[in-house]
Amino acid sequence: MLRKISILSLLAAGALVAQPDPRGSIKVDLPKDSPISVLNAGWGESSTAVRGGAMVLDLRTALTLRNSSQRRIRSVTLLVQAQEVTPGGKASVSVPSLDIGPGETFPVKIDLRLLRPVSNGAGPLVQVALDGVLFDDLSFFGANRLNSRRSMTVWELEARRDRKFFKAVLEKSGPDGLQKEVFTALARQGERPLPGVQSVRGRSTNIEPERDLQIAFLKVPESPIEPMEGFAKASSSEVHAPRLEVRNRSDRPVRYLEMGWILKDPTGRDFLAGTAPADVQLAPGATGSVLQDTTLRVPDRSTVGGMTGFVSSVEFQDGTFWIPSRAALADAQLSRVVAPSPEEQRLLRIYSKKGIKALVEELKKF
Amino acid sequence: MTSRHPSEIDLALYSSGDQAMYERLKTALHVRRCAHCSGRVVAYRGDGEVVKNVSLTMPSSVDWERLSEEMTGNIHVGLAAGECVGPVHSNVKQVARGGMGWQKGLVFAGLGIVMLGAWWLNTASVETTAMGRIGRALWTGTPVAMLADPGVSVEASPGGVVVKENGSSMALTSSGSRPVAVSVSLQGAARARYMDDDTGQMTITTVYVQ
Numbered sequence: 001m002l003r004k005i006s007i008l009s010l011l012a013a014g015a016l017v018a019q020p021d022p023r024g025s026i027k028v029d030l031p032k033d034s035p036i037s038v039l040n041a042g043w044g045e046s047s048t049a050v051r052g053g054a055m056v057l058d059l060r061t062a063l064t065l066r067n068s069s070q071r072r073i074r075s076v077t078l079l080v081q082a083q084e085v086t087p088g089g090k091a092s093v094s095v096p097s098l099d100i101g102p103g104e105t106f107p108v109k110i111d112l113r114l115l116r117p118v119s120n121g122a123g124p125l126v127q128v129a130l131d132g133v134l135f136d137d138l139s140f141f142g143a144n145r146l147n148s149r150r151s152m153t154v155w156e157l158e159a160r161r162d163r164k165f166f167k168a169v170l171e172k173s174g175p176d177g178l179q180k181e182v183f184t185a186l187a188r189q190g191e192r193p194l195p196g197v198q199s200v201r202g203r204s205t206n207i208e209p210e211r212d213l214q215i216a217f218l219k220v221p222e223s224p225i226e227p228m229e230g231f232a233k234a235s236s237s238e239v240h241a242p243r244l245e246v247r248n249r250s251d252r253p254v255r256y257l258e259m260g261w262i263l264k265d266p267t268g269r270d271f272l273a274g275t276a277p278a279d280v281q282l283a284p285g286a287t288g289s290v291l292q293d294t295t296l297r298v299p300d301r302s303t304v305g306g307m308t309g310f311v312s313s314v315e316f317q318d319g320t321f322w323i324p325s326r327a328a329l330a331d332a333q334l335s336r337v338v339a340p341s342p343e344e345q346r347l348l349r350i351y352s353k354k355g356i357k358a359l360v361e362e363l364k365k366f
Numbered sequence: 367m368t369s370r371h372p373s374e375i376d377l378a379l380y381s382s383g384d385q386a387m388y389e390r391l392k393t394a395l396h397v398r399r400c401a402h403c404s405g406r407v408v409a410y411r412g413d414g415e416v417v418k419n420v421s422l423t424m425p426s427s428v429d430w431e432r433l434s435e436e437m438t439g440n441i442h443v444g445l446a447a448g449e450c451v452g453p454v455h456s457n458v459k460q461v462a463r464g465g466m467g468w469q470k471g472l473v474f475a476g477l478g479i480v481m482l483g484a485w486w487l488n489t490a491s492v493e494t495t496a497m498g499r500i501g502r503a504l505w506t507g508t509p510v511a512m513l514a515d516p517g518v519s520v521e522a523s524p525g526g527v528v529v530k531e532n533g534s535s536m537a538l539t540s541s542g543s544r545p546v547a548v549s550v551s552l553q554g555a556a557r558a559r560y561m562d563d564d565t566g567q568m569t570i571t572t573v574y575v576q
Contacts, residue, residue, distance in 0.1 A: 088575075091574065
């Protein structure tokens with residue numbers, strides 16, 4: 001008994017010793033030629049807790065950054081990491097739909113939880129690095145370790161598409177027409193299912209018998225990539241190793257594509273389960289295979305009834321992108337499951353909070 | 367001189383050197399001081415010598431050939447009788463099989479409890495469930511696919527982003543507000559979008575398991 005008490009006392013003492021001094025526990029690394037600079041990077045309301053051999057970092061802070069370049073910033077991605085390897089140690093925070101002029105400041109809110117070993121040496125607990133900055137001319141600056149250039153470019157293209165759409169509605173039908181369109185978008189957003197889906201790298205545990213599942217495809221006529229056929233291994237609650245044949249029907253070589261995967265729940269309702277990015281090398285007219293050693297798992301008591309794929313974005317060899325138009329997204333099945341762009345959600349929030357006049361003013365900005 | 371004389375058996379054993387060491391020392395001390403007992407010891411030793419000499423020579427009346435045949439015949443009769451009765455277990459075997467059986471059972475039961483305790487303490491519930499399902503599948507004869515590493519998974523749900531491993535999970539995104547959209551990437555990442563009510567700024571948090 002005495003021995004147990006001693007061990008527990010030592011563990012408790014170790015945990016107390018391991019509590020770090022929050023001051024100086026967050027470090028922001030920016031390159032010397034960075035187009036943004038840090039004005040404030042405090043620990044904020046962040047806290048730490050030791051659980052077994054791991055330290056849980058609850059990061060709740062906001063960095064204040066300044067655009068020190070001569071161009072307008074549209075999007076920023078920061079890499080936030082407590083450790084490199086173990087799951088839960090690395091995350092990123094992106095802020096799309098910005099319009100930050102030269103010399104202007106803007107906040108980046110960090111609100112997430114990271115894990116790191118208790119004994120991870122000296123130095124800051126969390127390191128924040130700049131992964132990328134996207135400017136209004138779609139030029140990019142940054143290390144791009146997280147492929148943030150692609151994500152931010154797609155967000156910006158979607159933002160331009162959706163702003164253009166709402167501006168066109170405003171010009172054609174006035175504020176009343178715009179309001180009607182906003183109602184439709186809000187209703188669609190409210191009806192969109194938001195189930196929990198797990199992504200597992202590699203093969204997952206599954207003792208259930210599997211079957212070959214033929215993947216159906218939503219045809220997007222304007223898409224430069226045409227899915228030909230696809231199969232996946234499926235059990236009742238998992239789909240893994242999807243493989244598909246695609247053809248480049250554009251006149252430009254393609255180096256990257258992203259597929260969206262729609263699953264059907266037991267009630268027959270479709271939901272967007274996830275996206276599958278793939279690096280490819282497809283010359284004009286060429287066909288190729290895409291195989292991914294990944295698994296999608298739907299929540300408990302759900303079953304996979306069917307799988308449908310659609311091309312959600314394409315990157316050409318020259319670095320330009322294709323995204324679906326609003327007309328393509330108006331497809332009945334797509335409109336039910338595809339999430340609105342970050343910009344559309346932002347515009348709808350402006351309407352919900354401030355009304356139609358504020359939305360009109362926002363659309364007139366740029 | 368001691369007040370009590372050793373018994374006749376002790377004296378006989380002492381005379382033939384068959385007593386235990388302590389008893390032999392005690393008897394020797396007494397015999398040295400007791401003329402009566404010393405005489406008894408001498409007498410026993412003399413008898414022993416006589417018996418020894420007699421046993422070295424075969425009595426003349428014994429017909430060795432006949433004795434040998436009778437002994438051989440008795441052995442055969444004994445073997446035949448044994449085959450009729452069946453296997454005979456010695457008392458030692460009885461003890462080993464019957465008397466020790468409950469002890470073995472107790473030992474194995476203890477080991478079983480220790481192993482179950484170790485399993486309960488160290489094995490994730492998801493693996494226990496999986497093993498149970500495998501057991502049921504084997505029992506019922508249904509097909510069983512290969513069992514592989516469950517791996518680390520990242521889940522995007524209306525509550526945010528959660529990393530799961532070995533049946534344990536941990537939320538890695540904001541606990542204070544609900545995301546306006548979530549998605550998972552098959553490359554092992556999950557995203558959650560949050561909207562700041564005050565500023566209207568959109569923040570997208572991505573958690574990576576790779």
